[in-house]
Amino acid sequence: MDRIDLRSDTVTRPTERMRDAARDAAVGDDVYGEDPTVNELERRAAEAVGKDAALYVPSGTMGNQIAVRVHTERGDEVILDRESHVYRWELGGPAQLSGVQPRPVDAGERCVPTPEQVREAHVPESLHRPGTGLLALENTHNYRGGVAVPPDRIAAAAEAARDLDVPVHLDGARLFNAAVALDVPASELAAPVDSVMFCLSKGLGAPVGSVLAGPEEFVAEARRVRKLFGGGMRQAGIVAAPGLEALDSVDRLAEDHDNAARLADALDGIEGVHAPEPDTNIVVVDTAERGLTAEELVDACEERGVRAGAFDEYTTRFCTHRDVSRSDVEEASERIRAVLSE
Numbered sequence: 001m002d003r004i005d006l007r008s009d010t011v012t013r014p015t016e017r018m019r020d021a022a023r024d025a026a027v028g029d030d031v032y033g034e035d036p037t038v039n040e041l042e043r044r045a046a047e048a049v050g051k052d053a054a055l056y057v058p059s060g061t062m063g064n065q066i067a068v069r070v071h072t073e074r075g076d077e078v079i080l081d082r083e084s085h086v087y088r089w090e091l092g093g094p095a096q097l098s099g100v101q102p103r104p105v106d107a108g109e110r111c112v113p114t115p116e117q118v119r120e121a122h123v124p125e126s127l128h129r130p131g132t133g134l135l136a137l138e139n140t141h142n143y144r145g146g147v148a149v150p151p152d153r154i155a156a157a158a159e160a161a162r163d164l165d166v167p168v169h170l171d172g173a174r175l176f177n178a179a180v181a182l183d184v185p186a187s188e189l190a191a192p193v194d195s196v197m198f199c200l201s202k203g204l205g206a207p208v209g210s211v212l213a214g215p216e217e218f219v220a221e222a223r224r225v226r227k228l229f230g231g232g233m234r235q236a237g238i239v240a241a242p243g244l245e246a247l248d249s250v251d252r253l254a255e256d257h258d259n260a261a262r263l264a265d266a267l268d269g270i271e272g273v274h275a276p277e278p279d280t281n282i283v284v285v286d287t288a289e290r291g292l293t294a295e296e297l298v299d300a301c302e303e304r305g306v307r308a309g310a311f312d313e314y315t316t317r318f319c320t321h322r323d324v325s326r327s328d329v330e331e332a333s334e335r336i337r338a339v340l341s342e
């Protein structure tokens with residue numbers, strides 16, 4: 001029985017074209033800024049998200065954490081959604097790496113705080129209070145089910161922050177999924193924010209790397225912090241070259257979204273199972289009503305050759321990606337349905 005891996009869109013293997021590109025890549029020492037392939041990737045990535053400059057970084061986590069460090073001063077507060085990746089899944093990076101204090105707000109189904117929430121959470125600097133140094137947003141929103149957050153919501157939150165002189169960072173690990181789902185350019189989604197991170201290694205299928213983009217001055221400082229965090233790489237063109245290939249494959253994300261919608265449709269409505277129709281490639285399945293924990297579901301799926309991830313006690317994530325076809329997803333639906341009808 002073939003195993004169908006729906007744990008994450010990070011599990012894709014590089015295509016033959018990516019492997020060829022890696023082998024043939026022109027390289028140099030990127031810490032000296034001399035790797036032509038990395039330079040080309042940074043130029044194209046900046047253009048794709050409509051920013052002046054970009055920096056190739058080893059991971060999305062590092063991109064986000066560099067952004068937090070560059071935007072803030074030690075002791076600042078950072079406003080973010082309580083279910084955001086930066087807050088939930090980056091090992092307390094803002095506190096550990098930048099000495100800042102997160103101020104989580106519950107953005108609910110909107111996925112980004114309302115302007116009122118931003119104003120309420122904002123802390124003016126005083127003798128007793130540190131001041132707010134950053135607003136961090138996320139699009140698509142992973143935990144809340146791959147939600148593609150529309151540009152007006154991002155813009156409203158960012159405008160409220162700007163009025164308070166607070167910079168805005170966007171965790172766009174899956175920004176291109178949002179762009180494809182909403183049928184708007186990624187640059188439009190990133191226009192209201194100061195900096196944006198997106199991953200080449202998720203739905204776009206590259207083996208390694210993410211990009212942090214923003215104004216020239218921001219990226220120059222980000223380059224120093226990348227070195228500080230141990231992310232200065234040498235002949236990085238070898239891993240950046242597949243990233244260039246990945247940038248050409250944005251449109252195919254629509255297939256992943258379609259597959260995810262089919263999977264959700266097959267599971268939603270099974271007794272005690274909720275799987276709302278996703279905007280993008282993340283299907284979140286809630287089994288609280290039938291008392292089936294996510295770990296039990298993940299284990300049972302694993303036994304039937306489908307891999308998934310436990311998000312919370314009763315929430316399981318299934319993620320579609322380039323390495324699972326329509327028929328794989330149909331087969332996975334059958335296997336998961338079999339688990340759920342036991």
Ligand code: TLP
Nearest residue numbers: 008010059060061062085089142171173
């Ligand atoms: N998320 C991973 C896990 O950590 C949950 C995944 O499989 O989805 N921002 C968002 C919104 C993310 O989903 C992720 C990865 C990151 C940042 C971090 O990217 P990496 O894994 O490259 O450090």
